[in-house]
Amino acid sequence: MLKITMFSKADSVKGQGVGSAYRELMGLLRTHWQDDFEIKVNRYGRSAISHYHTVNPLFYLSTFMPNRGRKIGYVHFLPETLEGSLKLPRPFQAIFNRYLISFYKRMDHIVVVNPTFIPKLEAYQIKRADVTYIPNFVSKREFYEMTKPKQLKLRQQYGYDRDKFMIIGTGQIQDRKGVPDFITLAKRNPDIQFVWAGGFSFGRITDGYQDLKKVVDNPPANLSFPGIVDRDKLVDYYNMADLFLLPSYNELFPMSVLEAFSCGTPVLLRDLDLYRAIIDGYYEAASDVDEMQHKIDQLRANPAGLQFLHDKAVLASQDYSEERLAKIWHDFYLQQAKEG
Template identity: 45%
Template sequence: MNKKYTINMRSGASAVEGHGVLSAYYEMVNLVKELEDFEIHENSFGCADITHYHTVNPSYFLGIPWMKMKGKTVGYVHFLPETVDDSLHLPKLARKIFYRYLILFYKSMDRLVTVNPYFIEKLEAYGIEKDKITYIPNYVSSKEFYPLSSEEKKALRISYGLDPNRFTVVCAGQLQTRKGVIDFADLAGNLPKVQFVWAGGFSFGKITEGYTEISQLLQSHPENLFFPGILPREKMNDFYNLGDVMFLPSYGELFPMTILEAMCCGLPILLRDLDIYPKILFDFYLKAEDQTGFQQELLRLSQDPVYYSQAKEKSAKGHDFYNEAHVQTMWENFYKDLIREKVLDCHPGWLQALMPAKMK
């Protein structure tokens, strides 16, 4: 039997519901479990050939020196200080301490993985060597997210208390200022013939940026705007299929899982025109710079069948581009490179000769 190398996935993301880091963890782990040369463990206390940290828990940080004695360490970069700043309202001292800790955690890793190449330069600016950073995009399984028939969609809309025949705009994400939920609500007020639905909540409670203002919005909003709250992951495919278009007016992202999930469900994608998107989404989406542009795009999508079909085709190309085999191969090559580094670090000569040919 061929030797299998061990990977220990460390994540505390499940402690909080309704956020993209948790979704990314589920998808990524399920994807790499299919790699034949690796044995995947989750939150094991033992050492492994590779320890992959998906979250930056202090308890993990204390064990890093020991894990590096036995194998290689990988850190998954889901956020940077500037992205946290726009999401959570932390006291000044706590923010300063956390940001220093976050960068120290990243610097302590043998390798880092970011889901957007845009952040490679950002990490370099914090003193992290570019050679340590690898770009591997997010991935969503078509087994979990897929389009439903028109009749099934209508039935779903009725079950959610929506008009089954009304053009419907959906979005999913935490309720925070950075995500653009206020803009989403304003557009609902400007487009009364369209129904808007936002799935998500205050995953981090009262420290969420914009908590007070958004709490007031939940109590008083246009009649065509709906907030079903945080939905369990197994309900999210149904949620996307409520919509005719996925509209995310966020002011800052890395690589939203919600975009890939909506693409899997066959929805056109409308986003704010941000610098981070072209390197990962190319021409797979529609974009606008402000509320006027968003309103024009949504009206055209709802009224022009040809334009709507073209937008769907863009989204479908994005879904095809981020296919399972492509992203899985990227992870396989990345992990095999780490194993080679591990062998060379321990025994540059004779042990390298014993390495299985498929790992060379």
């Protein structure tokens, strides 16, 4: 039995995608490969593979310890992707950026969730041969499509109008996620119910905190901020919505999009190159807030267009299913163990 140690503090901050990706992978390994892999978490004993999910300083120090086996680093972000997320004093940001790259260079092998990150890692002198692309995924046990009557019942249960067109966004409330554009669209469309499920996971150091907090505390009548929603309740929000909108400016492989796909929710995203590399053809794209408005108007007036996006979401959820990724992770760990 292959011994794998996971190093993660991803659960220490609620409402972030890194934690969701970590929980999904742990669930996959325990469901599919419990007889093949012995999984431990944050233990410092002998291990064939040490898989680092977060970049905590103690984990960095552990990479210098003996018996760590093959060191695998999970790249969920790079220095440039943190812009618009956290507002740190420039000297501290520079120090953290150097630390982050140093952490990645301590790894024997890197896993990225988006192939567009491979050339960026190469620019930091990390060899392409030492990087593997493995996409994120979500479990159908947690995120699934409900019947129409159930969806309408949920709206009543949560206090939303059963008949209004409803748009949902999820994730941290921050500038990088495009939340200001989400707010703008809500103000432009008072007859549409807008809901953003998420919160200020990093508090006052969140970029744009002051301005966004004012709106969260006093939103327009048609804009709801339920806060950080427990993962087992997020499925309700995706099912209540007619459309999922993520106006984010910078992402890796957002778990929220996969969650929406898995629930059959039509998806509208900002037109980003990185999406084309991983989910091209499964979503509607818009370059800015005006085009988002145009696409929303089109979809509201065209139920067949919404149904088409629903069907695309279902196909996407099959491509990024737990079953398909289970074998990919199994083969990856076995190969890494051979190279250790």
